[in-house]
Amino acid sequence: MDVEPDPVGNEAYRAFMGSFPTGVSVVTTVDEAGRPRGMTCSSLSSVSLDPPILSVCLSVTSGTLSALRAHGFFGVNLLGAQGSSVARHFADSTLSHFERLPWRPAAGTGIPRLDGDTIGFAACRVTDTKLVGDHVVVFGVVLGADCGVGVPLLYGRRQFAAWPGAAKGDVAGQRAGLDGATAERPA
Numbered sequence: 001m002d003v004e005p006d007p008v009g010n011e012a013y014r015a016f017m018g019s020f021p022t023g024v025s026v027v028t029t030v031d032e033a034g035r036p037r038g039m040t041c042s043s044l045s046s047v048s049l050d051p052p053i054l055s056v057c058l059s060v061t062s063g064t065l066s067a068l069r070a071h072g073f074f075g076v077n078l079l080g081a082q083g084s085s086v087a088r089h090f091a092d093s094t095l096s097h098f099e100r101l102p103w104r105p106a107a108g109t110g111i112p113r114l115d116g117d118t119i120g121f122a123a124c125r126v127t128d129t130k131l132v133g134d135h136v137v138v139f140g141v142v143l144g145a146d147c148g149v150g151v152p153l154l155y156g157r158r159q160f161a162a163w164p165g166a167a168k169g170d171v172a173g174q175r176a177g178l179d180g181a182t183a184e185r186p187a
């Protein structure tokens with residue numbers, strides 16, 4: 001390549017990444033006044049298995065990010081197929097999120113854990129952060145994690161959808177080869 005092209009435009013980049021559907025989570029924490037904070041997050045990624053470390057990429061403008069950095073702990077609430085209204089709710093920073101939705105402090109850490117329309121929860125301690133462009137990558141070691149049997153919520157091409165795979169979290173059935181299209185990624 002003689003001359004490196006300029007980075008692709010915002011629309012093309014968004015269209016490209018939008019064609020890579022992801023699960024949907026709500027990242028929660030507690031602010032310096034002890035109030036719960038949270039935001040919808042699809043940038044969740046597994047980073048390391050041993051130790052168990054995940055990452056989320058949060059906008060530098062995010063109020064949840066500021067609270068999370070100060071508190072040092074955060075939760076990842078995985079949304080279920082019925083959770084698109086929860087995702088929209090936590091994507092609107094003008095709303096007071098925790099007054100209208102059921103939640104409780106997670107045992108041990110006190111991190112806000114959503115009740116209803118979720119399929120799993122992980123409690124994390126921040127191990128590192130890195131500013132990259134207009135986002136901060138937050139790395140967290142997972143202190144506790146549990147996952148139910150619900151159907152995950154997906155997001156892509158600006159639409160929500162229910163995961164079309166085996167219902168009721170039938171992981172054992174998938175491993176036994178009942179669904180020939182399954183595969184496992186190491187991390």
Ligand SMILES: Cc1cc2nc3c(=O)[nH]c(=O)nc-3n(C[C@H](O)[C@H](O)[C@H](O)COP(=O)(O)O)c2cc1C
Nearest residue numbers: 039040041042043057058059062063064091092093
């Ligand atoms: C499906 C979906 C996924 C999102 N994923 C992210 C994300 O990974 N990182 C991010 O910074 N914002 C993401 N957002 C936008 C934030 O949820 C939104 O900007 C929110 O209002 C930030 O709240 P806060 O400023 O109170 O922290 C997402 C929104 C939607 C609808």
